[in-house]
Amino acid sequence: MAKANFVTPELHEFVEVPEVSEGTMAHLSPFVAYPEHNTDLNFPGELVEDWHGKTLSKLDDLRKRYRSLQVYLDSCVKCGACTDKCHYFLGTKDPKNMPVGRQDLLRKVYRRYFTLAGRFFPKLVGAKDLTRETLDEWYSYYHQCSQCRRCSVFCPYGIDTAEISMAAREILDSIGYGQKYCNEIIAKVGKIGNNLGLPGPALADTLEGLEEDVEDDTGVAVKYPLDVKGADILLVTPSADFFAEPHVDGLIGYGKVFHEAGVSWTLSSYASEAANFGMFIGSYENMRRVSLRIRKAALDLGVKRIVFGECGHAWRVAYAFLNTLAGPFDFLDPAYPVPQHIMEFTWDQIQKGKLKFDKTANDHMKLTFHDSCNVARATRMGDKPGGQIEIPRNVIKAVCNNFADMHHETIGERTFCCGGGGGLLTDDLMEIRVKGALPRMTALKNVMEEEGVTHLAAICAICKSQFTKVLPYYGMEMDQVVSVHQLVSNAIILTGQETDENDRDDEPDEVEI
Amino acid sequence: MSSFFAVLFVVAAVVLVFGLVRKIIQYAKTPAPLKIATTPAPVTQSGVVLRLFREVVFFESLFKSTKWTWIFGWIFHLGLFLVLLRHLRYFMDPVWLPVELIQPFGIYGGMAMVVGLAGLFARRLFVDRVRYISAPSDYLWLVLLILIGLSGLMMKFVAHTDVVMVKQFFIGLYSMHIGELPPDFPLIMHLLLVVVLMLLFPFSKLLHVPGIFFSPSRNQVDNPREKRHLAPWAKAMEEQQN
Ligand code: HEM
Ligand code: HEM
Numbered sequence: 141m142a143k144a145n146f147v148t149p150e151l152h153e154f155v156e157v158p159e160v161s162e163g164t165m166a167h168l169s170p171f172v173a174y175p176e177h178n179t180d181l182n183f184p185g186e187l188v189e190d191w192h193g194k195t196l197s198k199l200d201d202l203r204k205r206y207r208s209l210q211v212y213l214d215s216c217v218k219c220g221a222c223t224d225k226c227h228y229f230l231g232t233k234d235p236k237n238m239p240v241g242r243q244d245l246l247r248k249v250y251r252r253y254f255t256l257a258g259r260f261f262p263k264l265v266g267a268k269d270l271t272r273e274t275l276d277e278w279y280s281y282y283h284q285c286s287q288c289r290r291c292s293v294f295c296p297y298g299i300d301t302a303e304i305s306m307a308a309r310e311i312l313d314s315i316g317y318g319q320k321y322c323n324e325i326i327a328k329v330g331k332i333g334n335n336l337g338l339p340g341p342a343l344a345d346t347l348e349g350l351e352e353d354v355e356d357d358t359g360v361a362v363k364y365p366l367d368v369k370g371a372d373i374l375l376v377t378p379s380a381d382f383f384a385e386p387h388v389d390g391l392i393g394y395g396k397v398f399h400e401a402g403v404s405w406t407l408s409s410y411a412s413e414a415a416n417f418g419m420f421i422g423s424y425e426n427m428r429r430v431s432l433r434i435r436k437a438a439l440d441l442g443v444k445r446i447v448f449g450e451c452g453h454a455w456r457v458a459y460a461f462l463n464t465l466a467g468p469f470d471f472l473d474p475a476y477p478v479p480q481h482i483m484e485f486t487w488d489q490i491q492k493g494k495l496k497f498d499k500t501a502n503d504h505m506k507l508t509f510h511d512s513c514n515v516a517r518a519t520r521m522g523d524k525p526g527g528q529i530e531i532p533r534n535v536i537k538a539v540c541n542n543f544a545d546m547h548h549e550t551i552g553e554r555t556f557c558c559g560g561g562g563g564l565l566t567d568d569l570m571e572i573r574v575k576g577a578l579p580r581m582t583a584l585k586n587v588m589e590e591e592g593v594t595h596l597a598a599i600c601a602i603c604k605s606q607f608t609k610v611l612p613y614y615g616m617e618m619d620q621v622v623s624v625h626q627l628v629s630n631a632i633i634l635t636g637q638e639t640d641e642n643d644r645d646d647e648p649d650e651v652e653i
Numbered sequence: 654m655s656s657f658f659a660v661l662f663v664v665a666a667v668v669l670v671f672g673l674v675r676k677i678i679q680y681a682k683t684p685a686p687l688k689i690a691t692t693p694a695p696v697t698q699s700g701v702v703l704r705l706f707r708e709v710v711f712f713e714s715l716f717k718s719t720k721w722t723w724i725f726g727w728i729f730h731l732g733l734f735l736v737l738l739r740h741l742r743y744f745m746d747p748v749w750l751p752v753e754l755i756q757p758f759g760i761y762g763g764m765a766m767v768v769g770l771a772g773l774f775a776r777r778l779f780v781d782r783v784r785y786i787s788a789p790s791d792y793l794w795l796v797l798l799i800l801i802g803l804s805g806l807m808m809k810f811v812a813h814t815d816v817v818m819v820k821q822f823f824i825g826l827y828s829m830h831i832g833e834l835p836p837d838f839p840l841i842m843h844l845l846l847v848v849v850l851m852l853l854f855p856f857s858k859l860l861h862v863p864g865i866f867f868s869p870s871r872n873q874v875d876n877p878r879e880k881r882h883l884a885p886w887a888k889a890m891e892e893q894q895n
Contacts, residue, residue, distance in 0.1 A: 160781050205886055207683040208869045214676075215864030218791050219726065220776070220783035221718035235785045244786065256856045257790070265857075266788030289870075292691045294718035296708065296726075297861055298870035300689065424686060424887065460688045460877045467881045477878045517691055520875055525693035553693060 146571045148613045149231055149578045151585050157224040161233040169280040171568045173318035180327035181426055184316035191315045192270060196253055198314045199307075203250070208303040213250045215297045216240060222291040222299075227556050228284055231575035236281045239291035239301040245278055246308050275317060282308040283319055284572045286562035287420065287453075288513035293553050302562070306422025309563075313421055321566040322417045329430050333412045334379035340366075340409035346382050347407070350392060359638040362399045364391075364407070367441065371406035373398070374438050376414045376458075376479070377449025378601035386623050387604055390450050393625030394482050396632050400496075401489050405447075411437035414454035415601065419461075420563035427457065428465045435466040444473040447480045450623060452512030452600030453561060455481055459519040483599065484521050486628060487531045490538050497631040499541050505595045506542035507627070508587050509533055510580065510607075511555035512600035529553070532599055532624055539631040544591035550583040558598075560606030573606060574613045581614040588616075597624050655822065658844060659831045662823075665851035672855025673863065680867040686884035694875035701874050708871060722776060729769025733798075735762025736805070743820045760809060767802040770795050790857070797846060804843040814840045 175185030188194055203210040222239035224230070229237040236242060244266070251258030251267035258267030268274070287302035312318065325335045332339055338346075347364040354362045365371065375398075381391040398405045411433045418427030438446055446469075448458045458479045463469065469478040477484075489495050511529060521527040529552045537543055550556050559576035587593045598604050598621060607621040695701050707713040712730075715723045739759025741752045774795045777783050808814045815835040825832040834840065853859075866872065883891075 157782075160785050204683060205686065205884075207680060207685040207867060208689060210683050211680055211864045211867045211869075214860040215858070215868070217858045217861050218777075218783070218786050218788075219715070219722055219773075220780060220786065221715050221722055223782035223786065225718070235782065238782060238786070240786050257853075261790075264788065264793075265790045289691060292870050294714055296712050296715040296718075297865045298691055298708075298714065298868045300691065300870050303689065425890070463877055463881050464687060464883055464887070479878075518689070520692055520694075520696075523696075525696060525875065528692065553691075 146574070148574055151578075151582050151614060153582075153586065155230050155579045155582050158230065158233040160235040160238075162235060165228075165232045165234040165237060165284060165572065166277075166280060168284065168569065168571055169276070170283045170564075170566060171320040172279075173320040173323040175316075177320060177323040177327055178313065178316055178318045180330065181313070181318075181323055181423070183313045183318055183323075187275075187316045191272075191275065191317075194315045195270060195275070195311055196249075198311045199246075199250065200254070202307050202310065203254070206303070206307065208300065209307050212243070212297075212299045212303060213247050216243065216247065216299055219296065221294050221296060222301075225291050225294050226285075226301075227288075227290070227559060227579045228286075228572060228576045231559075231578040232284075232572070236277075237284055239295075239299075242281055242285055243299070243301055243304045245274075245281055246304055249274060275312065275315075278308050279312055279317060279319075282312070283564065283569065284576075286513070286557045286559065286564055286576070288557035288561055289517040290513065290554070290557065293517060305562075306419070308422075309420070310422035313423065319421070319563065321568070322421050322563040325415075326417050326421070326426055326430065329413050329417075329433070333410050333433070335413055335415050335417070336379045336382075338379060338382060338412065340412075343382060343407070343409055343412055350388070350395070354392060354395070358634050360399070360634040360636055362395050362634070364395050365405065366407050367409050368404070368406035369440075370442050371404045372443060373403055373405035373445045373447050374411075374434075374441055374443040375405055375407050375447050375449060375482075376411055376434055376437075376454075377407070377482075378414045378451040378454055379412055380601040380605060381449055382412075384601075384605065385608070386619070386621055386626055387450075387601055389626035389629060390623030391625075393623065393627075393629030393632070394449060396629055396634060397482075397486050397489060397495065397625070400632065400634060401485075401494055406441060406443070408437035408441060410440070414448050414451045414458070416454060416457040417563060419453055419457050424465075427461065431457065431462055431465040434462070435469075438469075439471065445476050445480065446472065446478055447482055447485055449482050450599040450601065450625060452514040452602060454601075455512075456514040456518040481521050482625065483531050483535055484527075486625070487522075487535050490535065496633040497539050497628075498633055499539060499631055501630040502540040502627055503542070505540070505622070505627075506544065506591065506593045507536055507540050507595050507597050507622075508544055508546050508584065508591075508593045509536055509551070509624075510546075510558065510596055510598045510603060511551050512598065512603050513555055513557045513561060515599065516553055516555045526552075532597075536597055536624060536627060539627050544587055544593055546583040546587045550579065556580045556583065558600075558603040558606040559610060561600075561602050565602050565605060570609075574610050577606070577610045577614070581610070581616075584616070585614070595620050595622050597622050597627060599624050654836065655834045656831050658834055659822075659826060661848050662826065662844075665848045669851040669854055676855055676860060677863050680863060684884035684886060685869040685873070686887050688873055688875070688877040688882050689869050690873040690875045691870040692875055694873070696875050698874055701872055705866065705872060708865060722773070725769045725772030725776065727769070728765050729773060729798075732762040732764070732766030732769060735759050736766055736802075743816070743823050746820070746824055763802055763806050763809070767799055767806065770799045770802065774799070794858070797850060801843060801846045801850065804839045804846065807839040808837070808843065812837060812839055
């Protein structure tokens with residue numbers, strides 16, 4: 141569609157809440173799925189003839205199956221609390237990118253056909269007829285939502301725009317108006333096992349390469365096993381970890397941690413993907429199909445535990461939905477939560493004193509941490525609420541000497557999305573990705589100037605890819621993004637490692653907890 | 654005229670109660686297939702009760718969000734709450750002690766309610782983002798409530814009405830006995846507007862009242878790993894596919 145000709149917003153000290161300016165993003169829509177992308181997921185290939193009736197009956201079906209949808213459509217009082225909370229609104233000024241503005245695109249139709257007030261007095265309550273243009277508008281604006289849930293933190297009723305945009309996307313899919321990026325990827329997982337379409341042999345090659353690299357580097361034979369039956373732990377990680385930068389450095393880190401912990405582990409070529417784009421399109425069925433691959437891999441390999449690598453929405457599906465979609469996991473070791481996050485695993489090892497670090501290995505950097513939205517607002521790590529916010533920071537501080545947080549209103553449960561989540565990480569949506577990154581870029585720039593931060597650590601494949609792409613638009617460097625387990629990898633001292641410590645006189649720092 | 658009002662109030666009460674009960678049943682029966690609590694969330698049921706308590710009593714999330722809306726909204730609702738408590742005296746005999754005790758504060762409640770509503774109205778009018786999302790009905794709700802408040806305050810401060818007669822009228826309705834209402838203009842206005850409020854309540858955004866208790870992002874316990882959560886339709890789908 142439109143080539144990327146747009147102006148990158150300027151960075152200021154604060155993100156000013158803009159005056160609304162209608163229609164600034166109306167031109168942007170992602171590529172529409174080819175028929176086979178849709179039919180692979182059991183959706184009609186192209187827009188069905190009776191789209192009007194089908195749209196309404198799907199909406200009716202969904203509101204009966206999802207309490208969230210029914211309650212959220214009814215409850216909004218238009219108080220305006222959410223209007224300045226969405227990064228896409230802040231970056232584009234388009235009022236349909238305000239959470240309530242986005243919800244209303246669907247709510248107006250709901251009111252028109254499913255409420256008394258809307259049936260009899262549409263103008264009075266702002267109800268609207270469903271037309272062909274409505275569908276295009278949904279397609280455009282529901283693909284400008286990264287489903288990050290920031291609005292839901294601030295809504296007095298917890299109305300979550302993500303739920304609405306998932307429902308809208310499912311309706312669109314059900315009438316044959318799917319998005320290419322998401323649907324093509326979900327089909328790829330079904331056929332090959334991961335989003336990137338990397339077949340088993342390619343994975344094996346990559347992992348062998350990593351083993352050689354690590355051995356060259358450290359002199360220690362750290363294994364990166366694939367499809368090993370009888371291993372204790374199945375590691376499920378986003379496929380970007382197999383080759384993208386800085387993702388792969390994170391994968392190297394997981395392997396080193398497992399090695400030092402002395403556990404046996406394996407990846408699976410069948411379930412070689414932690415990401416689950418079924419969530420983005422709101423499809424329980426597709427999300428379940430992808431999740432069941434993990435169950436099958438765990439059963440086939442006979443593992444005792446499942447651990448997930450660094451990925452935001454994947455951790456949401458894993459933590460909050462996996463037990464529902466693909467459980468019960470009564471065949472795994474009940475001593476451990478199912479599933480666990482690699483961060484929980486590593487932090488546990490650190491607390492037990494099993495890992496030794498040379499924190500100075502990260503001294504050339506000063507870190508800040510980007511809370512991924514799905515991790516911060518839709519999951520937990522550890523036993524206590526908020527562990528998902530503390531544990532990654534604890535791990536970073538255990539392996540780095542220099543750390544500073546960004547402004548408190550932009551982290552933790554209030555974190556700003558990277559701008560590329562929710563099925564938007566595609567070049568055809570570059571404009572919204574860049575503009576939506578404005579609040580995060582502003583907070584980063586500030587902490588760079590005020591605290592001398594040099595690098596941004598993240599625990600999500602999408603965040604990492606997105607930042608790599610958009611940092612240059614804002615005058616920063618793409619390699620300022622690092623994986624948290626990359627930091628772990630830098631600092632960890634493997635047993636028997638040939639250190640270049642010999643010519644240093646200081647002892648490696650022990651971690652103090 | 655009194656019989657007219659008697660009928661109106663009976664009808665309005667029936668619509669209000671049945672309308673709300675119907676909605677509550679609908680919300681309660683609709684499954685929430687996935688765990689979607691906005692985290693950090695409580696990990697126990699009592700934690701959830703506390704979270705909802707804070708939302709309902711203090712508007713905790715709104716407080717995080719925008720202080721102005723919070724101030725006006727909270728003043729309005731607190732005032733409304735006191736006013737409604739104070740009004741209970743028209744509907745019970747003998748009057749409950751707590752209702753007796755708050756009578757003097759009820760008046761301030763009435764004023765607070767109107768001030769809060771006026772603030773919310775101004776915000777709706779002057780903040781361009783809120784203006785953009787407002788339908789005519791959003792303004793009308795505020796106008797309706799302001800008029801109810803003003804007509805009520807008028808009876809208190811300008812043109813008194815015979816509150817004993819009002820009380821007898823409403824208590825009489827319980828036993829299908831139609832008494833007399835004082836024929837005062839502010840009272841007639843007050844009651845007519847209240848009837849409108851009652852009739853529209855279950856069909857409008859005032860459904861935020863039951864809605865807040867059924868919002869999955871606020872009322873779910875954060876324990877998906879510990880306890881398997883499965884909706885009936887999802888279970889059926891599973892059984893069919895396996
Ligand atoms: C459990 C009880 C209730 C809770 C927790 C509650 C909560 C809220 C909250 C958080 C807001 C948004 C902020 C604001 O604009 O004030 C709101 C708005 C509103 N509430 Fe309530 N409410 C309750 C009961 C009621 C009742 C009984 C009424 C009416 C008779 C009512 C009428 C309204 C109206 C009209 C608005 C919109 C205000 C505006 O236009 O800005 N609420 N409520
Ligand atoms: C059937 C229902 C109602 C009846 C019979 C009724 C009757 C009255 C009466 C007789 C007064 C005058 C009190 C006095 O002079 O001391 C009054 C005042 C008032 N009413 Fe109502 N009212 C009703 C419902 C409501 C509702 C639903 C609201 C709010 C939404 C409301 C808000 C007020 C206010 C703010 C005042 C002035 C302050 C006060 O006296 O508490 N009324 N009402």
